Amino acid sequence: SPTGRAARAAAGGRRRAAARGPAPAPAPARGARGSGGGRGQVLPHAPPHKAPLPARNRPEGKVLETVGVFEAPKQHGKYETGQLFLHSVFGYRGIVLFPWQARLYDRDVASPVTEKSENAAGHGSKEVKGKTHTYYQVLIDARDCPHISQRSQTEAVTFLANHDDSRALYAIPGLDYVSHEDILPYSSTDQVPIQHELFERFLMYDQTKVPPFVARDTLCAWQEKNHPWLELSDVHRETTENIRVTVIPFYMGMREAQNSHVYWWRYCIRLENLDSEVVQLRERHWRIFSLSGTLETVRGRGVVGREPVLSKEQPAFQYSSHVSLQASSGHMWGTFRFERPDGSHFDVRIPPFSLESNKDEKTPPSGLHW
Helix, strand or coil, X not given: CCCCCEEEEECCCCCCCCCCCCCCCCCCCECCCCCCCCCCEEECCCCCCCCCCCHHHCCXXXXXXXXXXXXXXXXXXXXXXXXXXXXXXXXXXXXXXEEEEEEEEECCCCCCCCCEEECCCCCEEECCCCEEEEEEEEEECCCCHHHHXXXXXXXXXXXXXXXXXXXXEEEECCEEEXXXXXXXXXXXCCCCCCCCCCHHHHEEECCCCCCCEEECXXXXXXXXXXXXXXXXXXXXXXXXXXXEEEEEEEEEEEEEECCEEEEEEEEEEEEEECCCCCEEEEEEEEEEEECCCCEEEEEEECECCECCEXXXXXXXXXXXXXXXXXXXXXXXXXXEEEECCCCCEEEEEEEEEEEECCCCCCCCCCCCCC
């Protein structure tokens, strides 16, 4: 993705007139096959009047439109607030709100500690040393959400509702966490390049800055207020038979229910097929250990009501779910069962991860306060 090439994406059947000046209007960042959630396309820069791809090379009724100009990805350092990007795996347009420094525990990387250990959950596991890794809180362009919904949930961030129903949750649509290496940065002359209900609440255009979108006071206040429930601290990763599983747990807070305390976590999981063979997720098998001494087993078909297919064209699937314990900490681990085209099955390990509560817990957020 060298500098100076146009960042383009497959759009709907007709071009939208530029409503905010001469810059071409951005278009949904779909793959060239119109598959929804494909990788962002990088095509040589061409004059705006050049005809779109021949019909035989593009899906019927879809064209490629310029949304900006790619910039060189950063090998060192972090992207700033206001950086526009395409997601390298899911293809959506987004903008960086702020970075998180997480500890990545990658079980695929050899560790100097080779002996086995028994963790609190009572199952053997190799020691994994965490390393610092940058993730970003981002907004997803609402125009792209329908095209990635089959590959990635666009409601990755949820909070506990602050009322009597201890199981009530509310979500913020179009808010995601993105790893540094998944950012394909680009620039645009459009003063409102991302369509999201929070874009103009959180960011404002300033042509003297690079990137030209800076944080409003409302973004800083929102981040500070909700920091305990947004913060990404630990990331766990493991690969089995070329299927990589990444897990990010988040503590959501505690609620009282029937004279007991119930602690809630959400966890985001990404499945990636690193091979060319098509596989389909069929079953999940979880083991959930609570500090109170209970060990729960959960089995079921698929995940979040789906049995996603991972292929070379659509290699990844991402979703979020929730778990509650009647103890302030615990562990989770397990396996996903996948099916090959010949009907054979294999199990993919879910890396064990801790469920930890915030000791200095404050009242969970009661909504989007500015």
